[in-house]
Every structure is written in C-alpha cells, then in structure tokens.
Amino acid sequence: MKLIILISDGMGDRPIPELKDKTPLEAAKTPNMDLLAKRSECGLMDPLGPGIRAGSDTAHLAILGYDPYKVYTGRGPFEAGGIGMDVREGDISFRCNFATVDEKRIILDRRAGRIKERTDELSTTLNGMKLEDVVCYFKESTAHRAALVLRGKNLGNKVTDVDPHKIGVVPPRALGLDKESKKTAEVLNEFVERSYQLLNNHPVNKERRSKGKPPANIILPRGGGLAPSIEKFSDKYNLKSACIVEVGLIKGIGRYLGMDIIDVPQATGGLDTDTLAIGKALIKALGNYDFILCNVKGPDLAGHDGNYQAKVESIEKIDLMVGYILKNLPSQVCLSLTADHSTPVSVKDHSGDPVPILFFGPQVRVDEVDKFGERAVTKGGLGRIRGLDVMNILTNLGNLSEKFGA
Ligand code: ZN
Ligand code: ZN
Numbered sequence: 001m002k003l004i005i006l007i008s009d010g011m012g013d014r015p016i017p018e019l020k021d022k023t024p025l026e027a028a029k030t031p032n033m034d035l036l037a038k039r040s041e042c043g044l045m046d047p048l049g050p051g052i053r054a055g056s057d058t059a060h061l062a063i064l065g066y067d068p069y070k071v072y073t074g075r076g077p078f079e080a081g082g083i084g085m086d087v088r089e090g091d092i093s094f095r096c097n098f099a100t101v102d103e104k105r106i107i108l109d110r111r112a113g114r115i116k117e118r119t120d121e122l123s124t125t126l127n128g129m130k131l132e133d134v135v136c137y138f139k140e141s142t143a144h145r146a147a148l149v150l151r152g153k154n155l156g157n158k159v160t161d162v163d164p165h166k167i168g169v170v171p172p173r174a175l176g177l178d179k180e181s182k183k184t185a186e187v188l189n190e191f192v193e194r195s196y197q198l199l200n201n202h203p204v205n206k207e208r209r210s211k212g213k214p215p216a217n218i219i220l221p222r223g224g225g226l227a228p229s230i231e232k233f234s235d236k237y238n239l240k241s242a243c244i245v246e247v248g249l250i251k252g253i254g255r256y257l258g259m260d261i262i263d264v265p266q267a268t269g270g271l272d273t274d275t276l277a278i279g280k281a282l283i284k285a286l287g288n289y290d291f292i293l294c295n296v297k298g299p300d301l302a303g304h305d306g307n308y309q310a311k312v313e314s315i316e317k318i319d320l321m322v323g324y325i326l327k328n329l330p331s332q333v334c335l336s337l338t339a340d341h342s343t344p345v346s347v348k349d350h351s352g353d354p355v356p357i358l359f360f361g362p363q364v365r366v367d368e369v370d371k372f373g374e375r376a377v378t379k380g381g382l383g384r385i386r387g388l389d390v391m392n393i394l395t396n397l398g399n400l401s402e403k404f405g406a
Contacts, residue, residue, distance in 0.1 A: 001361075001398035003239065003291045004282070004335040005063065005390065006325070008318050009056060010300025012342030012355035012374060016308050024299070024311040024345070025356070026373040032323035033372040036337060040358035042369040043382025045390070047341050051352040054387075056300070059340035060253050062387030064293070065237070066230060073157060074225025075249060080147035082252030085139050091227045092155045092184055096138075096146040097163060098122065098216035101196065105218070107167045111144040112216035118204045119146065122216055125198050131187045138219075141248055148221050150187060156180030157226035162192050171220055188221060195219040232258035233291075237395060241291040244281055246273065250295050259293070269297050271314055275321035283328045295340070296321070303343025311345055334361030334397040336390060337372070354384060361397045 015021040046052065047059035048068065057075050058068035076093030087093055098119060100109040119140035126138040134152030141147060158177035173189050176182030196218045199205060205215035233241050235258075243254035244262045246269035251261055264281045266274035275296060282294050298314030322337065329335070338357035341350045356377040358369075367381035385393070395401040 001400060002286055002289070002330070002333045003394050003398055003400070004286075004333060005293050005394070006322070006335065006337045007060070007063070007293070007295040008299050008315065008337070008339050009295055009297045010303045010341060010343030010350065011315060011339035012344075012353055013303065013311065014342070014344040014346060014351070014353060016345065019308060019312075023374050024302075024308055025315055026375070028312045028315040028319070030315060030319040030372060032319045032326055033337065034370065036322060036326060036360055037358050037372040037377070038370045039366055040360040040369075041364050041367050041382055042356065042358045042372070042377040042380030044354040044374075044377060044384045045338055045357040045387060046354045046384065047387040049386060050354065050384075053350050053352045054341040055350065056340050057249055057253060059387060060250055060295075063338070063340065063390045064233060064253075064257065065388065065391035066257075067388060071228050071230050073228050074223050076147070076223050076225035077227040078249055078252035078256055079141070079223075080139070080149050080252065081255045082248030082250070083139055083141045083147055085137060085147060085149055087149055087227050087256070088151065089227050089229050090151075090155070092150045092157050092224055093227060094148045094188075094221035094225075095223045096148050096219050096221045098144045098146060099163075099218050099220045100214035100216065101171075101218045105170045105196065107164070107169060107171060107220075109214045110163070110165070110167060110220065113214040115144050115208075115213075115216045119144075119216065121204050122199055122202060125202060126195055126219065129191065129194065131190050132183075134187045136187070136191050144216070146219065148191070148219070150184065152187070154180050155184045156182075157184065157224050159185045159188060159224045161222035161224075162188065163220035163222040171218070174221075184224070188224075192219060192221065230257060234258055237291065237391070237400070239290040239400070240288070241293070242285055242289045243293040243295075244278060244285065245293065245295040246297045247295075254293065260289070271298050271301060271310055273298060273317070275317045276324055279321035279324035282325060286330060286333070299339070300343045303345050304348055306345045306348045308345045331362060334359065334364075334394055336360070336394055338390070357382065357385070357390070359393060359397060364397060
C-alpha cells in the first residue's frame with residue numbers, strides 16, 4: 001500500500017461577500033475534488049490546534065507526524081536546507097535579505113530593489129567567512145532572499161533579529177539572550193558589518209549604482225534557528241519517501257526529514273504553475289516510492305495578496321491535478337487531500353480556522369459528504385482532527401501502522 005498527502009497550501013478561507021458568502025473553495029468549480037470527497041471520509045483538520053495560527057513549516061511538520069512544539073526551532077534551518085545548503089545538527093541558521101543602506105547604515109530598502117541578478121556573485125564573496133572559530137556559510141535564494149548558516153562550537157540560538165522589518169533606521173545589533181547565544185550574536189554582528197564592507201563597493205553593486213538601482217550592500221539576518229535533531233521520516237514510518245513541493249521552505253523540511261526531492265521544472269511556485277505537470281510527476285514517482293508529499297503553493301499566495309479571484313482560479317487549477325491523479329491512481333493507494341492552514345483573503349495572512357480534509361483508499365468508510373468545502377465536510381465521518389493525527393490515520397488505512405499494546 002502506498003500513501004500520498006496532497007496539500008493545497010493555504011486553501012482554507014472564510015465567507016467572502018463578493019462570492020455570495022462562499023469561501024474560494026466553495027465557489028470554485030472543483031468537480032474532481034468533489035468526486036474524491038464523495039468516495040472518501042471527510043472532516044475538518046486543525047493543523048496545530050483549534051484557533052492556532054500555523055506557519056507552513058510548523059503545519060507540515062505536524063501533518064507529517066512531528067510535534068512542532070517539540071522539534072521546531074525556527075524556519076532558518078529549513079529555509080537553508082531548501083536551497084540545498086548542508087545544515088547539520090547544532091548549526092544556527094538564519095533567513096536573510098540583501099538590503100540597501102546608506103553610508104550611515106540607515107536602511108533605505110529592505111529588499112535591495114528586489115534584486116534578481118548576480119546575487120550568487122555577492123554570496124560567493126561572503127561564503128566561507130571565518131569569525132573566531134565559527135564558519136559562516138552563505139547562499140542566495142530567490143530574488144533578495146538568502147540564508148546564513150553558522151557552524152561552530154557552543155552556539156546558542158536565542159538571538160534577536162538584525163532585520164528590523166522597517167526602513168529609515170539603522171539595523172539593530174543582535175542580542176544574545178543567554179551565554180551561548182551571546183557568542184552567536186557577536187559573530188552575527190561581525191558578519192553583518194563585514195557584509196557591508198565587502199559588498200558596498202563590490203563590482204555587482206558598482207554596476208547597479210551605474211544603472212540607478214539600489215545596491216545590495218548589507219545582509220540583514222533574522223529568524224535564527226538551531227538545527228534540530230529529528231528522526232528521519234523513512235525510519236519513523238519505514239516508508240521510502242519523496243516530496244514534490246514548490247517552495248524552498250517545504251523542500252527544506254522534506255530534505256531535513258531525509259525525503260528525496262523530486263523537482264518538476266514546470267512547477268513555478270507561483271499562480272502560473274503547471275499543476276498537471278505536478279500530477280504527472282506524482283503518478284510517475286509512485287513507481288519508486290511508498291510515500292509522496294505534494295504541495296502546491298498558489299492558493300496561499302492569492303490569500304496573502306487578498307485576491308479572491310486568483311484564489312478561486314488557483315484552486316480550480318489544483319482540481320485539474322486532482323482529476324489527473326484520480327484517473328491514473330493505482331488501486332493500492334491511500335490518499336489524503338487537505339490544506340496546511342487557512343489563508344483568508346480578508347486577513348491576507350494565515351488564520352487559525354480549520355481546513356477541510358479527506359481520506360481516500362480502498363477500505364475507507366465513505367461518508368455522506370459529496371462536496372469538498374470548509375462547511376460541506378463538517379457532515380463527514382472524521383469529525384475534527386489535528387495535524388498530528390493525519391499520518392496515524394493514513395498509515396492505519398494502509399494497514400501500515402504498529403499496534404500499541406498487546
Ligand atoms: Zn502554507
Ligand atoms: Zn502563507
């Protein structure tokens with residue numbers, strides 16, 4: 001028996017007046033999700049707990065069976081892992097922005113004009129810097145984003161952010177909140193200072209200035225996290241696993257849990273993504289793997305943008321993918337379709353509203369629900385579960401779980 005979890009990122013929502021008080025999922029034409037719901041057991045899922053606003057990272061950890069309150073130490077390690085950096089237990093990782101400061105170090109632009117080109121050259125200049133006995137690994141991500149990994153002895157992770165999340169101020173010095181973290185803060189502050197010295201007159205920035213673009217002349221780290229020790233997914237469940245996901249953060253979680261990463265070139269992580277290509281890659285991967293996690297990012301982006309039309313469209317695109325998967329699914333597969341959290345367009349951020357979830361498989365107790373939507377699933381047989389229940393339910397349906405007791 002093989003297992004699949006399909007996550008439509010941030011799909012959950014609230015009633016929208018412009019949609020006649022339907023949610024985007026309720027308003028979208030989703031014949032395939034509805035057909036799947038008809039053949040499944042449905043319910044609601046609180047990724048972390050009722051009313052708790054989940055991040056994509058903590059929600060995915062929970063859905064994969066890892067209690068985020070025990071293993072989550074910040075998104076830094078996953079972000080760094082997601083762009084292919086080697087992150088080891090004990091490392092301290094940060095998310096970073098390339099930013100623009102003036103000669104007084106006042107921040108003019110937190111994203112350096114959303115710089116797109118040649119950040120790899122800037123990164124090379126910073127990567128491998130040694131400060132005391134700490135090595136600083138630095139790598140660019142998409143656009144103005146980057147990651148920093150500090151590797152050394154006795155580094156604490158209780159450090160405040162350098163990125164103040166606003167312009168017109170000098171970036172604050174990082175503070176260490178305990179003894180080990182004081183060392184981390186010292187190294188971090190030195191790294192930020194050197195980033196200015198090394199980048200300010202870098203050829204890439206000379207060129208940017210000559211074209212009237214803001215220079216990417218400082219690095220602003222934030223969200224420091226200690227790389228946690230986490231049991232590998234394949235050991236925990238004895239399943240050969242892979243993930244087909246679009247964005248770095250979720251890739252980083254997959255990589256950190258030891259899953260293989262299947263890249264789909266047509267998966268852009270944006271609203272223009274090719275969901276059918278993702279569905280095809282998933283069906284193909286079923287030949288090699290026992291477990292596949294698939295995440296499509298579109299609905300979350302539209303939610304953050306406050307764009308209900310884009311959210312409806314992106315859900316309809318995911319419905320096409322669900323249709324392809326359903327048509328081509330081998331018989332011995334159990335599948336769960338859900339969202340990792342709600343991202344209501346009225347909130348433009350994640351909310352604590354539960355999300356719809358369904359379980360499909362050869363022996364599932366099919367219920368009365370015939371439409372996949374936030375309210376329709378409340379008539380379902382699952383009731384209301386938590387993210388941490390998902391893998392238990394899925395492995396049980398697949399007859400793959402272990403008995404507790406005699
Ligand atoms: Zn998410
Ligand atoms: Zn989001």
